[in-house]
Amino acid sequence: MPAESVEDGDIAADHPRERRGYTVLTHALVALVTLAVGLAVGFLATRPSHPGDDSAEAGFLRDMATHHGQAVDMGMIAYANATLPEVRSLGLDIGLTQHGQVNIMQTWLREWGLNPNGSRPPMAWMPDGEESLQDGLMPGMATQEQMEELRRADGKQVDILFLTLMRQHHLGGIHMAQEIVEISDDDDVKWLAQTMVETQQSEMNVLADLLKQAQAA
Amino acid sequence: MSTPGPERVPSTVKVGKTTGQGNPPSGKPGTGRPGGANRPTGKGKGKKGRKITPVKPGGNGGPIAIAVVVVLIAVGIIGWGVWASIKSDKEKETPWEDRAAAIAGIVNYREDPDKSLTARDHKTGPLTYKLNPPVGGEHNARWQNCMGDVYDAQIPTEHAVHSLEHGAVWVTYKPGLPADQVEALTSKVKGKSFSMLSPFPNQESNISLQAWGYQLKVDSADDPRIDEFIRALSLNASVEPGIPCSGGLTTTGTTPSLTGQ
CATH class of the missing domain: 3.40.30 (Glutaredoxin)
Structure with missing residues (x-):
């Protein structure tokens, strides 16, 4: 085979084969380069590009994890101590939902290789956010004294306090979630924040209705 | 299937001869590929007479070498970009244990x-x-x-x-x-x-x-x-990941809960 082929080649030497040979090689090289470029572009484009340590998304996840944490605290107190069955069940609902979401948010930070604890003050991710802090607490957060009052309350006072504090808490949470939906372009973060906005907005009505009931009871 | 195989060998040789796109290199000696410009003529002549020997080694040199260099450079640039982006991620991920x-x-x-x-x-x-x-x-x-x-x-x-x-x-x-x-x-x-x-x-x-x-x-x-x-x-040192800090007691004093309540 080798000898023959060499001869073949040589005979055909000067035209068609030659071109074809050149073309084959060119194609091979073009294919190689294209493959390399394609792999690289594919790698860079499809690998997740995560928001960084100072991003609004990271700030939101950290702050909302803390904010949610207090709602879990409130919700479980209501679940244990409230008088109206609807309030107990709402406490459980809010507590479980927000506890689950805390862990979603912590997991994202971990996947992004980010510390759950930021180096910037709370709310710094939000334009003018630091001005919304009240005595160091994020919007809607209850003070330690209010939480203690809720813990020590009994009877329908638990219901009233819980519903009142949770309305405030939701208002603050909705505000923060709306802001990140506005300024972020991360699909996951926007999705979760949007569900927070919708859930908590609809719960505002439930909270108001139950508060009337509790006060009337 | 059988045809392309044999063809491939001579064709590589041909490429060696005709870097100048089939046109004899004489036209533009000073263009883009200096190495390729001169060689083909010489090699081509030598080969006309003798069919057997020169098939592989010398003839392939010019264009393939250039192409290989081009590919290597391209892959190198791409590789560097990929590596750089991975590296910046790594720096971000200093484990909390190391920071502690x-x-x-x-x-x-x-x-x-x-x-x-x-x-x-x-x-x-x-x-x-x-x-x-x-x-x-x-x-x-x-x-x-x-x-x-x-x-x-x-x-x-x-x-x-x-x-x-x-x-x-x-x-x-x-x-x-x-x-x-x-x-x-x-x-x-x-x-x-x-x-x-x-x-x-x-x-x-x-x-x-x-x-x-x-x-x-x-x-x-x-x-x-x-x-x-x-x-x-804070939080990183948890040995029960996922558990909250809420739901605890807030009483002060020195006596622990006796009832678990």
Whole structure:
């Protein structure tokens, strides 16, 4: 085979084969380069590009994890101590939902290789956010004294306090979630924040209705 | 299938001859590929007479070498880009253990031969600890609420140790610490989940920071290592990932919960 082929080649030497040979090689090289470029572009484009340590998304996840944490605290107190069955069940609902979401948010930070604890003050991710802090607490957060009052309350006072504090808490949470939906372009973060906005907005009505009931009871 | 095979061999040879796109190189000697420009003519002549020998080695050299160089450069550039982007991620991901280890004066008890220091069993009633304050060990079934709670009196150690297991940083200070120092500590803890502050009577240093298996003693609330400790260890040091700091007791005093309630 080798000898023959060499001869073949040589005979055909000067035209068609030659071109074809050149073309084959060119194609091979073009294919190689294209493959390399394609792999690289594919790698860079499809690998997740995560928001960084100072991003609004990271700030939101950290702050909302803390904010949610207090709602879990409130919700479980209501679940244990409230008088109206609807309030107990709402406490459980809010507590479980927000506890689950805390862990979603912590997991994202971990996947992004980010510390759950930021180096910037709370709310710094939000334009003018630091001005919304009240005595160091994020919007809607209850003070330690209010939480203690809720813990020590009994009877329908638990219901009233819980519903009142949770309305405030939701208002603050909705505000923060709306802001990140506005300024972020991360699909996951926007999705979760949007569900927070919708859930908590609809719960505002439930909270108001139950508060009337509790006060009337 | 059989045809392309044999063809391939000679065709490579041809390429060697005719780098100049089939046109004899004479036309533009000085163009793009100096190496390729001259060689083909020479090789071509030599080969016309002798069919056998020169097939592979010399003829392929020019264009293939150039092409290979081009490919290598392209792959190199792409590879560098990919590597650079991976590397920047790696730098971001300094594990919290490394960040903790970098804090001057921190003591890591997690590998201590005395395993009782980080034992995790639940025990009812008053317990004694080897370290003051402790960084782990047997503890009460109930934990102290550690949602950025600021306790102005001693809390049961048996509850506080349980909070460490959940990932809390427990900041303690010697009773009698000046009010402005306590105020400075309060601002570092208040409203921050996975942290809590309380006085602790039997400690040596003015201020001590505890996380599960870790301790740092400092003299002043202005010490920058306090923030470093909290940032590195709060929540990260949890040995029960996912559990909250809420749902704990908020009572002060020295008597642990006897009922588990």
